[in-house]
Amino acid sequence: QSALTQPASVSGSPGQSITISCTGTSSDVGNYNFVSWYQQHPGKAPKLMIYEGSERPSGVSNRFSGSKSGNTASLTISGLQAEDEADYYCCSYAGSFTFVFGGGTKLTVL
Amino acid sequence: QVHLVQSGAEVKKPGASVKVSCKASGYTFTDYYIHWVRQAPGQGLEWMGWINPNSGGTNSAQRFQGRVTMTRDRSISTAYLELSSLRSDDTAVYFCARVVTRGTHFDYWGQGTLVSVSS
Numbered sequence: 001q002s003a004l005t006q007p008a009s010v011s012g013s014p015g016q017s018i019t020i021s022c023t024g025t026s027s028d029v030g031n032y033n034f035v036s037w038y039q040q041h042p043g044k045a046p047k048l049m050i051y052e053g054s055e056r057p058s059g060v061s062n063r064f065s066g067s068k069s070g071n072t073a074s075l076t077i078s079g080l081q082a083e084d085e086a087d088y089y090c091c092s093y094a095g096s097f098t099f100v101f102g103g104g105t106k107l108t109v110l
Numbered sequence: 111q112v113h114l115v116q117s118g119a120e121v122k123k124p125g126a127s128v129k130v131s132c133k134a135s136g137y138t139f140t141d142y143y144i145h146w147v148r149q150a151p152g153q154g155l156e157w158m159g160w161i162n163p164n165s166g167g168t169n170s171a172q173r174f175q176g177r178v179t180m181t182r183d184r185s186i187s188t189a190y191l192e193l194s195s196l197r198s199d200d201t202a203v204y205f206c207a208r209v210v211t212r213g214t215h216f217d218y219w220g221q222g223t224l225v226s227v228s229s
Contacts, residue, residue, distance in 0.1 A: 001171065003154065034214035038155070045205055045222055046147075046155065051215035089155050093214045097160070097169045099145070104154040 004029065004090055004102035011108040017078040020105045022090030023071055028100055030071035034093035037066060037075045040104075041086045049088075050075060077107070085109040112136040114144075114206055114220035121226045127194040130223045132206030139187040140164040142208040145216060146180065146191045150202040160209070161189055196227045 005023040012018040022035065029035055033053045038046035048057050050066035053073065063078045073092070077084055090102040117131040132144060146158040159170030161180040168180045179192040189206060204223045207216035 003156075032214075036215035038216070040155075045219035046207075046216070047219075048215060048217050051217075057217065091155075091157070091215070098171060099157040099214075101147075101155040101157055 001028075001094055001098065001100045004092060004100055006088075006090060006102040006105045008103070009106045009108065011110055012077075012080045013110045014080050014082065016080050017076060018080060018107065020075045020077075020088055020090075020107070022073040022075070022092075022102045024073075024092055024100070025071055028092040028094040029068065029073050031095065032093045033068065035066065035068060035073040036091045037064075038089045038091065039084075039086045040089065046089065080109050082109050112208075112218045114208065114218055116204075116206060116220040116223045119224040119226070121228065122196050124197055124227055124229055126196050126227075127192060128196060128225050129190055129192040130204050130206075130225065132189045132191070132220050134187045134189070134208070137208075139182075139184060142210050143213075144180075144182070144189040145207050145209055146178075147205045147207060147216070148202040149205070149222075150199070153202075155205075156202075158191070158204075162211075163187075163189060164211075193225075196225075198227050201225065201227045 037050040040046045054066040088105045094100045113135045115133045143160045145160040161168045163182045182189045206220040
């Protein structure tokens with residue numbers, strides 16, 4: 001299993017929108033609607049932000065949304081806020097009861 | 111509320127084994143699989159495997175097979191990860207996280223356990 005591909009970094013100004021991509025293969029992202037996204041602040045445990053591609057857990061701001069096209073999933077954050085600055089990871093079910101994470105994307109709020 | 115509380119930091123020598131625990135509370139232990147995910151310093155998340163606390167069944171990423179053992183003690187709602195033949199590149203924070211049975215996302219995470227491997 002190879003890690004899913006994410007951009008190393010993205011940035012945006014407060015109030016803007018950004019999108020983080022997560023590219024896999026037809027064996028993982030492209031074959032299942034089971035991509036989840038996690039936010040991780042330094043020294044903290046990851047936090048679930050999106051599951052099953054586009055579902056938001058209770059308590060997560062509706063500024064966070066997810067989508068998928070083919071082998072690429074995307075996380076969009078609208079109305080950027082300072083507290084959104086963190087690392088973001090995608091994760092996909094990869095069949096045979098296994099999972100694979102993306103390499104992570106560092107979001108900087110300018 | 112749901113809590114996953116992990117054991118404390120460990121320092122090990124190369125070739126040794128380490129056992130990390132993850133104590134669950136606030137939910138029915140056997141309704142959720144426990145997964146293990148690690149993060150090397152400055153690196154990304156890496157999925158290691160899972161245990162079904164109900165049956166004890168496990169599955170792990172191919173690269174860890176033969177070196178990882180996952181167990182559980184239902185009487186104290188605790189899952190364990192044991193990693194053997196430690197190498198310096200096993201230095202990482204090890205997280206446990208729960209996934210509902212037949213689910214595909216990690217909704218609650220432990221605080222992480224730092225395992226340092228050094229001679």
